[in-house]
Amino acid sequence: xxxxxxxxxxxxxxxxxxxxxxxxxxxxxxxxxxxxxxxxxxxxxxxxxxxxxxxxxxxxxxxxxxxxxxxxxxxxxxxxxxxxxxxxxxxxxxxxxxxxxxxxxxxxxxxxxxx
Amino acid sequence: xxxxxxxxxxxxxxxxxxxxxxxxxxxxxxxxxxxxxxxxxxxxxxxxxxxxxxxxxxxxxxxxxxxxxxxxxxxxxxxxxxxxxxxxxxxxxxxxxxxxxxxxxxxxxxxxxx
Numbered sequence: 001x002x003x004x005x006x007x008x009x010x011x012x013x014x015x016x017x018x019x020x021x022x023x024x025x026x027x028x029x030x031x032x033x034x035x036x037x038x039x040x041x042x043x044x045x046x047x048x049x050x051x052x053x054x055x056x057x058x059x060x061x062x063x064x065x066x067x068x069x070x071x072x073x074x075x076x077x078x079x080x081x082x083x084x085x086x087x088x089x090x091x092x093x094x095x096x097x098x099x100x101x102x103x104x105x106x107x108x109x110x111x112x113x114x115x
Numbered sequence: 116x117x118x119x120x121x122x123x124x125x126x127x128x129x130x131x132x133x134x135x136x137x138x139x140x141x142x143x144x145x146x147x148x149x150x151x152x153x154x155x156x157x158x159x160x161x162x163x164x165x166x167x168x169x170x171x172x173x174x175x176x177x178x179x180x181x182x183x184x185x186x187x188x189x190x191x192x193x194x195x196x197x198x199x200x201x202x203x204x205x206x207x208x209x210x211x212x213x214x215x216x217x218x219x220x221x222x223x224x225x226x227x228x229x
Contacts, residue, residue, distance in 0.1 A: 043206075044219070
């Protein structure tokens with residue numbers, strides 16, 4: 001049973017480009033969470049999605065950021081018109097249950113670098 | 116606002132040494148407290164947790180006690196091994212109904228040498 005898969009591991013973008021980060025949850029998991037770790041900071045919750053629904057996006061910036069978890073395929077975190085301040089490690093986690101923290105399984109993260 | 120502060124790394128220890136990684140939190144109410152570990156090339160995984168004051172979480176020889184009076188949750192291990200080399204994250208969740216909205220510290224890198 002493969003773990004949470006994130007790709008790419010490293011993503012380099014120039015300012016103004018779009019970044020698309022992918023997350024495939026563990027088999028059988030229908031809940032996905034995105035976290036961001038800025039340099040010299042801890043991970044911060046961004047958004048929680050269930051299949052085809054955004055449950056909680058309270059941690060996501062209001063502009064340029066969006067997330068989806070379609071019925072088929074991976075969850076996508078999209079950042080439009082990236083700026084240098086978006087450079088960070090983005091972690092995805094999945095769980096079989098909505099709020100049971102013990103069942104959060106994390107991916108290895110995507111390191112986004114904006115030039 | 117709510118936050119977690121953990122000791123700066125990297126921490127370098129010899130095998131069989133005693134480990135302490137300090138963690139303090141600032142939160143309203145009575146949060147649940149966690150330690151997560153990230154081994155090289157892998158995702159974060161839950162190491163241990165405590166949900167109320169004076170609870171002690173333990174796993175793989177690691178322990179941490181929920182100290183409400185000092186708002187701390189320090190991680191300890193009596194005898195570290197090379198395989199314990201990893202990054203350790205202290206975290207808490209303020210609202211049990213939003214157990215996914217964890218607040219993490221910056222992480223402390225531990226290197227154990229033979």
